[in-house]
Amino acid sequence: MFESTFFDVVDQLKAKKRPSDTFLKSIAKRYGLDHLVYFTINLPLATEGPYYATTYSPQWVSHYFAQNYARIDPALHEALGGILPVDWSTIDKKAAHIRRFFGEAIDFGVGNQGLSFPIRGLYHETAVFSLAANLPDPEWRTFALHYMRDFQIIGHFIHNRMLEALGIDTSPRSPLLHRELECLRWCANGKTKWETGEILGISERTVKFHLDQARHKLNCMNVTHAVAKALAIGLIAPE
Amino acid sequence: MIRLIYGRDRRNFPREIDEMFRLRAQVFRDRMGWDVVVKDGWEIDRFDELDPLYLLCLDDREVVRGCVRLLPTTGPNMLNDVFNELLPGGVPVRSALMWESSRFSVDRIASAERTGNLINRVTGELLIGIFDVAGRAGLEFIVSVYDVMMGRVLKRAGCHAEPLGPAVKIGKALSYAGLFEVGPEMMANLRTASGITEDVIETETARAIGLTSEAA
Numbered sequence: 480m481f482e483s484t485f486f487d488v489v490d491q492l493k494a495k496k497r498p499s500d501t502f503l504k505s506i507a508k509r510y511g512l513d514h515l516v517y518f519t520i521n522l523p524l525a526t527e528g529p530y531y532a533t534t535y536s537p538q539w540v541s542h543y544f545a546q547n548y549a550r551i552d553p554a555l556h557e558a559l560g561g562i563l564p565v566d567w568s569t570i571d572k573k574a575a576h577i578r579r580f581f582g583e584a585i586d587f588g589v590g591n592q593g594l595s596f597p598i599r600g601l602y603h604e605t606a607v608f609s610l611a612a613n614l615p616d617p618e619w620r621t622f623a624l625h626y627m628r629d630f631q632i633i634g635h636f637i638h639n640r641m642l643e644a645l646g647i648d649t650s651p652r653s654p655l656l657h658r659e660l661e662c663l664r665w666c667a668n669g670k671t672k673w674e675t676g677e678i679l680g681i682s683e684r685t686v687k688f689h690l691d692q693a694r695h696k697l698n699c700m701n702v703t704h705a706v707a708k709a710l711a712i713g714l715i716a717p718e
Numbered sequence: 719m720i721r722l723i724y725g726r727d728r729r730n731f732p733r734e735i736d737e738m739f740r741l742r743a744q745v746f747r748d749r750m751g752w753d754v755v756v757k758d759g760w761e762i763d764r765f766d767e768l769d770p771l772y773l774l775c776l777d778d779r780e781v782v783r784g785c786v787r788l789l790p791t792t793g794p795n796m797l798n799d800v801f802n803e804l805l806p807g808g809v810p811v812r813s814a815l816m817w818e819s820s821r822f823s824v825d826r827i828a829s830a831e832r833t834g835n836l837i838n839r840v841t842g843e844l845l846i847g848i849f850d851v852a853g854r855a856g857l858e859f860i861v862s863v864y865d866v867m868m869g870r871v872l873k874r875a876g877c878h879a880e881p882l883g884p885a886v887k888i889g890k891a892l893s894y895a896g897l898f899e900v901g902p903e904m905m906a907n908l909r910t911a912s913g914i915t916e917d918v919i920e921t922e923t924a925r926a927i928g929l930t931s932e933a934a
Contacts, residue, residue, distance in 0.1 A: 557928045560726035560769045562790050562817070563855050565928030594930070599793030601812075603768075623930050627856025628815060635792060635814035653809055684899050685880055688859060695813045 498637045504534045506633060510626060512612045513590040517637045518555075519598075519606035523647055530641060539587035553577060558595040558607045564630075566623060567593035568616065592619040594627075596634045600642070601651070608634030632700055639698045650696045655714060659696070662689040664715045667706045719776050720847035722923045725769040734774055736760075737782035738823075745823040750865065752889040765789060765796055765820070773847045775840045777828075784824040784840040786848060791816045791861065797895055801863050804895035805883045811895075816859040819848055822868070833913065837875045842912025845877055847919055849908065852900045854930055860898040865891040872896075876907030 503515040516533040533540065542548075549555060557565040572578050585591055590611035598606040610630060614622060639649040655663075658679070665675040672686040679686070690702045699705040709715045721734065728735050739760035746752045746761055754761050768789060775784035789795045791811060795818040798810035805811060828840040836842070852860055864872065864879065865888065872879050879896035886893055898904065909915060919929075 554928075561724055561927060562769075562771050562788065563851065563927060563929055566930040567928075569925045569928045569930070595928075599768075599790045601793060603794065620930070624854070624856075627854070627930075628858070629856075631814045631856045650812070653812070656806060656809060658806075682880060684878075684897070687899075688880075688882075688897055691813050691815060691858065692811060 498532050498640050500532050500534060503532050503637075507534050507610070510610075510629075512610050513588065514609075514611040516609045517606065517634070517641075518609075519604065519638065519641065521604050522642065522645065523602035523604060532637070536588060539584070539589060542583070542587065548580060551576060551580060553580075554593060554595040554609065555607060558597045558609075559605060561597045562599065563597070564627065565595040565597075567595070567611075568619065592616075592623075594623055594630065596630060598634050598638045600638065601649075602647070606634075606638050606641075608637060636698060636700055643698070649698055653696050655693055655696055655709075656689075659689045659693040660709075660715060662686050663693050663706055663709045666690060666702060667710060667715055668718060719920050720843055720918045721774045721776055721920050722851070722927055722929070723772045723774060724927065725766060725772070734776075734782055735772075738772065738774055738785045741782060741785060741823050741825055742821055744825070746821070746889075749826070750867075750889045750891070761821075765794070768794060771851070773844060773851070775824075775828075775843045775847070782825075783828040784822075784844050786822045786844050787820050788817050788848065788851070789820070790814075791818050796820045797861055797863055801886075801888070801893075801895065803884075803886055804863060804893065811861060811882065813859065815857050816861060817852060817855075817857060819860050819862040822862070822864075836913045837871065837911050839912070839914070841871060841875060842908065842914050843918045845875055846905070846908050846912065846914060849898075849900055849904050850917075850919060851929070853905070857900050859900060862896055862898065863888070863893055864896050865889070865893040867891060869894070869896075874911060876911040877904065878907070 498517060503517065507513065507515045514534045516531065516535060518531040522530060553570045554565050554567055572581055590613045592614050593609055593611040595607055595609040598608060612619065642649050661679060662675055665678060670678065673683045676683040676686045694702055694705040697705045697708045699708055710717055723731050723734065739762050743756045743759060743761035746754045747756050771788045773786045774782050777783050791798065792814055797818050802808045802810060822844065824840045829838055831838050848860060869879065877898065879898055881894040882897050883895055
């Protein structure tokens with residue numbers, strides 16, 4: 480699921496610069512999620528804002544704003560200033576207003592489960608990327624743990640897209656290093672991480688690290704995407 | 719037991735925070751000879767202003783015996799912004815799947831306590847705590863600056879470190895930027911080396927900050 484999902488998502492991004500609601504909807508659909516929302520309050524150089532993209536119904540969005548729910552939304556508060564993903568199922572719902580908030584969210588089709596990922600950027604900016612689903616507890620726990628890594632990347636990917644759309648450099652002073660390019664090149668030639676490590680005389684772990692660094696610098700969703708991008712822009716040459 | 723405290727929630731844990739910053743002064747200024755600023759007994763720097771996540775190791779009487787600080791590498795952090803001479807070409811390392819661990823401290827008495835061949839309890843709990851939290855957050859790597867002394871401790875702890883760049887003298891000893899891989903292999907190594915089989919993270923504080931529980 481991981482690979483094909485990413486490829487589909489990557490194709491769509493060629494056409495669009497800024498993450499749109501439709502783009503979020505396509506990710507949600509592929510992961511079997513009910514909703515996704517990205518929200519940031521303090522982008523560098525941004526004069527207007529807050530910026531957000533969401534798959535929530537316009538009714539829930541306007542209700543959320545009309546009720547000023549950003550003031551009480553516990554997932555949002557827990558995520559801002561945090562670094563760990565916030566699992567909505569851990570949120571204390573004893574207070575009446577919190578119970579009402581989650582009850583209304585379910586009525587508006589948000590979903591009964593969710594995760595909110597804090598995003599920290601280089602310019603001290605913060606953002607929150609959330610996802611919601613309708614799943615019973617045990618399935619939800621398995622799902623959340625299984626895809627945690629994917630969603631960490633997707634959240635940052637959307638965030639960096641947002642910065643790029645505003646003309647902000649997402650990896651300043653970070654050229655791809657010789658070793659990173661070498662790892663990409665061997666990967667493009669079908670070598671596994673272990674084989675690449677043997678060829679270059681470094682550990683498999685270090686190969687994995689170099690490839691992840693290349694992925695991040697190229698703002699890609701995974702290593703395959705990074706190899707494709709490196710070939711497309713001529714960073715590495717095809718065989 | 720590991721208590722998780724965010725920088726933003728500092729004022730809710732004044733005693734623990736006070737003990738932590740004092741412990742850091744003891745370890746980094748007094749023992750390691752790093753050029754750190756200590757004010758009113760506290761070793762505190764600009765990265766403490768960035769709402770890090772602190773892992774505090776408390777003993778049975780809830781006294782802070784060890785601590786460590788975690789920050790995402792996608793934002794400002796110590797390795798990239800202060801110690802980048804430890805990285806090849808000085809080029810920062812960043813990824814959504816990697817956090818930086820810094821200010822790893824264990825108090826003098828705790829670090830001398832040992833049972834057989836096992837590493838001391840506080841070091842074991844802190845390391846297990848870091849990799850447990852990182853695993854639950856979906857991360858793949860931890861990066862950290864460590865010196866040769868710490869390198870020996872890590873080795874005994876089964877905590878495999880991969881140096882990323884050149885060794886540079888910081889304080890009294892040569893130091894490296896090390897890469898650590900998050901995963902079941904790391905956890906198994908740490909548990910074997912420390913003899914700690916149970917969960918180390920305090921359930922209530924984990925829940926209070928929304929940490930996903932491990933799959934049943």
